[in-house]
Amino acid sequence: MKNMTPDDIPGEYQEHMFNYHDGTQRKVLFTNIETQLPEGRLIVSRTDLNGLITDVNPSFIEMSAYHKDELIGQPHYILRHPEMPSAAFNDLWSTVKQRSKWHGYVKNLRKDGGFYWVYATVIANIRNGAITGFTSVRRRASRTKIDESETLYQTL
Amino acid sequence: MTYNFTVSPDFNPGHISGWFIFNTWLQRAINEEIHLELYNSAHEQRKAIADDQVELIYANPYDATALVRDKGFIPVAQAGNKTDEAIIAVNQESPILNIEQLSGGTRISSTDDPDVRMMCMIMLEPAGLNKSNTITTQRDAYILIAKDLLKNDADIGFFLEETYSELSEMTRKQLRPIVRSQIHVIHHLLLVGPQLAHKKDKIQSSLLSMADDSKGAGVLKSLDFERWVAVEQEEAEFMIDLMDTLAE
Numbered sequence: 212m213k214n215m216t217p218d219d220i221p222g223e224y225q226e227h228m229f230n231y232h233d234g235t236q237r238k239v240l241f242t243n244i245e246t247q248l249p250e251g252r253l254i255v256s257r258t259d260l261n262g263l264i265t266d267v268n269p270s271f272i273e274m275s276a277y278h279k280d281e282l283i284g285q286p287h288y289i290l291r292h293p294e295m296p297s298a299a300f301n302d303l304w305s306t307v308k309q310r311s312k313w314h315g316y317v318k319n320l321r322k323d324g325g326f327y328w329v330y331a332t333v334i335a336n337i338r339n340g341a342i343t344g345f346t347s348v349r350r351r352a353s354r355t356k357i358d359e360s361e362t363l364y365q366t367l
Numbered sequence: 368m369t370y371n372f373t374v375s376p377d378f379n380p381g382h383i384s385g386w387f388i389f390n391t392w393l394q395r396a397i398n399e400e401i402h403l404e405l406y407n408s409a410h411e412q413r414k415a416i417a418d419d420q421v422e423l424i425y426a427n428p429y430d431a432t433a434l435v436r437d438k439g440f441i442p443v444a445q446a447g448n449k450t451d452e453a454i455i456a457v458n459q460e461s462p463i464l465n466i467e468q469l470s471g472g473t474r475i476s477s478t479d480d481p482d483v484r485m486m487c488m489i490m491l492e493p494a495g496l497n498k499s500n501t502i503t504t505q506r507d508a509y510i511l512i513a514k515d516l517l518k519n520d521a522d523i524g525f526f527l528e529e530t531y532s533e534l535s536e537m538t539r540k541q542l543r544p545i546v547r548s549q550i551h552v553i554h555h556l557l558l559v560g561p562q563l564a565h566k567k568d569k570i571q572s573s574l575l576s577m578a579d580d581s582k583g584a585g586v587l588k589s590l591d592f593e594r595w596v597a598v599e600q601e602e603a604e605f606m607i608d609l610m611d612t613l614a615e
Contacts (some may be wrong), residue, residue, distance in 0.1 A: 249549075250465065250466055250490060251490055251491065251546045251547050251548045251549050252548075252549050252550075253489075253548075253549075253550050255552060255609060257605070266553065268551065269551070270549070300522045312611070312612065320494045321592065330492065332612040332613070333612070334608060334611055334612050336605075336608050337472070338601075338604065346608040346609060346612055346615060347610075347612070348607070348609060348612040350489055351492065352492070352493065353492060353493050353494065353495045354467075354493075355495055356495075
């Protein structure tokens with residue numbers, strides 16, 4: 212996956228180098244600019260068994276600030292924000308691989324370095340008894356829950 | 368054999384005759400006897416489904432989940448111009464302008480339509496509202512929800528968007544939507560049960576060509592449908608997965 216580039220970032224930013232679980236690396240740039248998910252919207256995506264994005268809805272595209280063709284086939288961690296603890300994602304994957312539903316508050320990174328908070332739910336897609344992929348639905352979170360999550364994530 | 372057909376009780380009452388006309392058209396199209404039974408509530412309809420008294424159904428997304436996963440129903444088609452969206456509305460004179468102005472103790476008026484309730488409860492989450500800190504009155508029809516709002520017997524009302532838009536103009540002028548869902552991928556489905564599964568292809572092909580002849584087009588108009596669109600198993604499974612993620 213390509214490093215983020217300053218050309219896409221408005222104003223000042225910080226840098227972070229991710230070392231992902233699959234052995235790849237990526238430099239991300241992030242700002243303090245928040246975008247709120249509008250009321251009534253749901254962000255929907257699907258991934259394959261390896262966490263590669265296979266489908267996104269228009270709200271996903273709009274909130275991520277990427278074009279659809281920049282998203283399809285990419286790892287879902289393209290949205291991972293440096294301030295999200297890896298423990299949260301470890302819990303997510305171990306939960307859904309056991310065919311249970313995972314819920315959590317997630318700070319996502321946009322292409323322009325900004326962020327948006329969501330309440331995410333992820334489930335395994337089970338067809339003929341086998342897991343074939345994963346569906347994620349994200350919705351607007353309450354500010355109280357976001358504040359609680361920020362405090363908690365700083366301790367993980 | 369006579370097969371039983373039913374329609375999710377959240378349909379617009381103005382389309383009752385349309386569904387009977389559709390049933391007559393369908394019987395001729397597939398050369399089978401079909402009895403249309405319209406239930407007054409989701410509860411009554413679910414009992415009929417549990418008792419295996421339904422072989423063909425135009426189901427809301429919530430019931431479609433159980434029908435496909437637990438009862439072996441097969442998706443056939445959806446209305447091409449309709450997705451299920453929900454509206455939360457207030458009395459026009461209410462000081463509430465958006466969801467986040469709502470607080471604990473909010474009085475809700477709602478039908479027992481499960482997908483609308485689910486979508487609207489999700490839209491209340493940003494205000495920190497849920498079942499435990501709201502008071503819900505259940506009504507049998509959307510017009511009664513409008514009345515609750517007009518009489519200030521409820522702070523907010525849950526509506527299927529299509530039904531809200533079909534309230535009288537005078538009623539709508541006295542109400543104000545504060546949020547509308549924009550989900551786009553949840554919709555009613557026409558499903559066939561295992562006993563009618565051998566006719567799935569015939570039903571589907573008949574529906575897909577329905578708009579091409581004047582009689583079929585007239586029937587579609589009576590339902591306010593533009594056309595039927597085929598739904599394959601994986602598309603329905605995707606919607607069901609989505610419903611699963613949203614269910615509590």
